[in-house]
Amino acid sequence: MMRRKVTGVPAFLIGDEMVVGLDQEKILSLVDHRVVACTQCGTKVRVPVNKGKLRITCRKCGTVFEAEPK
Numbered sequence: 486m487m488r489r490k491v492t493g494v495p496a497f498l499i500g501d502e503m504v505v506g507l508d509q510e511k512i513l514s515l516v517d518h519r520v521v522a523c524t525q526c527g528t529k530v531r532v533p534v535n536k537g538k539l540r541i542t543c544r545k546c547g548t549v550f551e552a553e554p555k
């Protein structure tokens with residue numbers, strides 16, 4: 486088994502993105518979530534895709550905005 490600079494850490498290849506380790510947020514964002522930014526403060530909010538238009542409440546400033554992630 487080949488050993489590289491990253492050892493003992495699972496790695497995933499999702500699309501063109503290599504995810505090393507258990508960066509779950511990144512994995513989820515690549516698989517079935519998208520990150521959208523709050524229209525007011527820019528806080529990044531992870532939302533599921535394929536749900537049509539979503540009403541998102543920013544967890545930081547409470548702004549409600551709509552997004553349609555695909």
Ligand SMILES: [Zn+2]
Pocket residue numbers: 523524525526527528543544545546547548
């Ligand atoms: Zn906000």
